[in-house]
Amino acid sequence: MPRNPEANQKIRQERKERILAGALELFVRNGLSGTKISEVARKTNMSDGLVYHYFSSKEELFITLVEGALNRIIEACERxxxxxxxxxxxxxxxxxxxxxxxxxxxxxxxxxxxxxxxxICENIPGKAKKNIQKNHVKPYEAITRIISNGQKLGTIRKGNPEDLSFFFWNTINGLAIHQAMYGKSAQSPQLESVYPIFLIQMESKSNVRHKWIRGS
Amino acid sequence: MPRNPEANQKIRQERKERILAGALELFVRNGLSGTKISEVARKTNMSDGLVYHYFSSKEELFITLVEGALNRIIEACERxxxxxxxxxxxxxxxxxxxxxxxxxxxxxxxxxxxxxxxxICENIPGKAKKNIQKNHVKPYEAITRIISNGQKLGTIRKGNPEDLSFFFWNTINGLAIHQAMYGKSAQSPQLESVYPIFLIQMESKSNVRHKWIRGS
DNA sequence: GTCTATATCCAGATAGAC
DNA sequence: GTCTATCTGGATATAGAC
Known part of the structure; x- marks a missing residue:
């Protein structure tokens, strides 16, 4: 195929996404320093050199992923x-x-x-660290505000809103990690049934149409 | 001071414990592969060589710590x-x-x-991995049994006991990690007030005398 | 855009002096 | 028991061919 700037662009995009997806899983399972570029390459069927063609360093890869993850969650909270x-x-x-x-x-x-x-990690790239420090409380704050509002209206259970928010995200994160570790194989906890019990007053189920988190 | 086998033994013991304590914190903050022996040495005011004098490898150090941590928790559950x-x-x-x-x-x-x-981690030493695989469910199972018993007696709230146990440890772990990250500086969630609400029926406070977890 | 070969650096681990 | 000097392997990152 002759040079086709448009097709090249497509390839670049696809490669980048494949690398990011592979690296994401490895970073979660092995941590930043426990993940080798060679593993990312093998997992995505590329050569080491090709990975470096798309991302200048392992750290850049990590920073990109953290940024994406934070944005995803924060935007969802704003919505x-x-x-x-x-x-x-x-x-x-x-x-x-x-x-x-x-x-x-x-x-x-x-x-x-x-x-x-x-x-949790101390030794992550400065840029990712700052991003986390600045942004990772936002989801906590969002849920805290909602809980506060609900308490004023009397529809959400009593208790320190910050604690309840901590509790909320703690359980979500725990479920996510559990799922990341064991996947579909293990039966996963039925948290839907647990949450309403402790957090909010019961009410009838409602259907919602539009997506909350993009790209799912 | 002349050779004194007994004093030597004391020194050995003290050194080992200092190394373990320092490594524990670093492993938690930076992960296994993110932790360098040189950091452990600096943190404990020893030379690199001296650390290797007491532990044959970084992995052995890690394995020892995991074993100790599991035992601590499992024994507490048995008690x-x-x-x-x-x-x-x-x-x-x-x-x-x-x-x-x-x-x-x-x-x-x-x-x-x-x-x-x-x-969570994939790339930990085989021995530690096997230990975790074999033992890390024990605390979950213990709490599951207790919850089951309580439900039969009608003193613990309804719900899948395994889910509630997952929930229980999830929150404990979340609190521990939160504390490890921010220490006393940040105000920590008042989980005492949250737990009884969702897990057990309220009852009057009672004083307990003896220690549950050794070495605290 | 992709690969292979390689330079460079750093951390794990050892040897031997004190 | 403790330290310094050193070997060595392996991972990051680059250079250059195709």
Missing amino acids: LESMDLEPHKQIKYAITELVKGIRSNPSACLYHALVFQAA | LESMDLEPHKQIKYAITELVKGIRSNPSACLYHALVFQAA
Whole structure:
């Protein structure tokens, strides 16, 4: 095939995505320094050199993934808060969609797990670290606000909103990591049934149409 | 000081413990492959060579720590189950003691975090991996049994016992990691108040005398 | 755009002096 | 028991051919 700038662009895009997808899984399973570029290459059926053709370093790869993961979650929270729903329904919606995403979309749980891991880790690239420091509290704050609102309306259970939010994300992250580790093989906890019990007052089920998190 | 086998033994013991303590923190923060022996040495004011004098490899160090952490938790569970308490009081006791340990004892939360991290990680030494595979479900099973018992007696809330156990440990681990990351600086979630609400029926507070987890 | 070969560096581990 | 000097393997990253 002759030089075709457009086709080249397509290839570049596809390669980048394949590399990112492969690296995401390896980073989650083995950590930043435990992941070798050669593994990423083998996993994506490329040569080491080709990976470096698309990403200048292992760190850049990591930074890109962390940024993507954070954006994904933060944007979802913004969309959630801008929805015209009562607070307790927002919580219910968030739980439903998050759990659904984690269950059905393999990369969704990897994104959650990556951010969680990166937040723990000390020796990650400065750029990723700053990004995390600046942004990883946003989802916590969003849920805290929603819970506060719900408590004022009397539709969400009592308790320190920050603690409940911590509790909320803690469980989501735990589920994501559990799913990332054992996948579909193990039976996964039925958190849908647990959440409403402790967090919100019960109410009848409602159907929601549009997607909350993009790209699932 | 002349050769004194007894004093030597003391020194050996003290050195080993210092190395283990330093490595524990680094492993939790940076992962296995992200932790360098030179860092462990610097942190404990020893030379690289001296660390190798006490532990033949970085992996041995890691294996030792994982084993210790698992034992700590598993023994605590055995002690818990052998206690002559009603199930819901066993749960209450476990929560109280675990949270107390995580809050007051810096190394307690590191142990929890280490096992959690090691369970996620793919590229850990085979011996540690087998140990984890064989043992890390035990605490889950113990809590599952207690919850089952409590449900039969009607003192613990309904729900799949395995899910509730997952939920239980998930939150404990989350708290431990949170504490390991931010320490006392950040205000830590008041999980004592959250737990009883979702897990067990309320009952009056009771004082317990003896230690549940050794070495705290 | 893709591959192979290779330079470079760094961390794990050892040897031997004190 | 402790340190310094050193060997060695392996991983990051680059150069250049196709």
